[in-house]
Amino acid sequence: MTARLLDAGDGAVTIEFGDQITSQLVGRVAALDKLLQAARERGELAGVVETMPTFRSLTVLYDPLQTSRAALDPVLTALASQSEAAPAANGRRWRLPVCYGGEFGADLADVASATGLSPDAVVQLHADTELSVYMIGFMPGFPFMGDLPSALDMPRRREPRLRVPAGSVAITGSLTAIYPWQSPGGWQLIGRCPVPLFDAAAATPSLLAPGDTVRFEAITAQRLAELEAAITAGELGPHAWLAETP
């Protein structure tokens, strides 16, 4: 698995390991990210501003007034060849409540008819799958999670919605996500999760991080309303959603 350096303008370079969604690639990206962070702390990568890990690549953002690709590339290439697919990080385990279907999951019926499953079977498959958080991106706190069973494989909607409500739980392909904020979006909406996924005041603003695992728990609309009220009242902090360690 050799790395490719891809040009991304004069302020970024992408180190790409592959073009698949696999835990192995995610692990390798995380390993390189760690090596790079250590090199930065040793002062070897002056001018690097930040790194952005994704499913399959690490993008290094740099300040072209302080450094250049000519200076960075040899270091990045060497670090990339050192990085090995690390075992999945020992992330945290979360249990997140979801109210499926109805007004909160406008596409559940479509997903059911497209997959040939009953709506209940779709919910059960989704909630019974232990999911890995692969990356955070697109918008603050937005978790790309997988893998869903192939029975739930759905394309994106042909017409993306202009307004996906905040908290929407959505699926496409082998992935599922929660929209932390209202936004446009093309994924299939199947439920609503009340848990805040981003808090700018927290030490780590995104609730979830790559390497974490998530399992969903189906709840009723009444329970959703209760949880939303408790969260608004500040009665349920982030730790409320950690699964008990087995």
Add this chain to the structure above:
Amino acid sequence: MTATVEVVSPGALSTLQDLGRPGWRRHGVPGCGALDPALLRIANVLAGNAEGAAAIEFFVAGPTLKALDEPVQLGFAGDFSLTLVRANGERTQLDSWRSVTLWPGDTLRAGSPRNSRCGVVAVRGLVAPLVLGSASTYMRALLGGYGGRALAAGDKLSASAMPLKAGMVPTEQILRRPRAPERGAMRVVLGPQADHFDAAALASFFGSEYQVSTEVDRMGVRLQGPALLHNDRGGEIVSDATVPGSIQVPGNGLPIVLLADGQTAGGYPKIATVISADLPRLAVAAVGTPLRFESVTVAQAEALAREHEAALRRLLSAIEPLALDGDVDLHAMYNANLVSGMIDAFDPR
């Protein structure tokens, strides 16, 4: 002491921005910050602030601001007119690229930017809380700025009061020769997914004229022009990182250039990246502006970034005190009982 500036009218999409919020992309937070950082830095120096202080960025129509209790100095960068209405009703027309001091009761309206969609108004000593290290407003997640949102009529901005002793008149600053509008091609570095396009699509991209469509905001600019066909690698990729300047080509083939508030990851192939020296020009280009693209190497782009910064430094150092030039400053002197004397107690950098 605090000076209060009232937003009488917000103009269009006026938000507080600074030089951005680096370091949080891994949490899904884009860099944010002024779309044209040069305008922000010039406006701040005109107003006597540090270059990277938070200021008001506006689009298409400028805000109208009023000094309430204390004098306040404003700096204006971008090409637009200023209408100053003194507390006694006296009206003066001025041009931007200068500072103006408002006395209590004075109102100033910034006009519409010419040849651009963006301008910046800096407020001397503006107080803006930092969120994740920056005062920049990121509206999608209600972060930073004024409650995470665009300014609205009636909002009140706080600034540290100018230490004006009785009888003293603040010095105004001016940039006499602002940068000339650049009209050349937008330079881009090919990639990271130029291999999703065959030679004909690349020839079309570099050989055609595109226009800035009406679908523009702080996240991105959608272009109008010839659609770019993906080759058999297809129109979707496994999401990877996007950066400001990324040119995404979605299924309809019409390029989208991502800007400061653009998403941090995306699943469309990116044909090229607009270089940092040219991205501000594209980001603030008015709707309908014709654009052509030209390919440069990374090393050329890095050299252009350094030249762009050097040119901006020359502009910043050309900012000079404005000699009393008639009604405005004379009026300030009348307000100050005709006693002469100038102060500039703030560090201009």
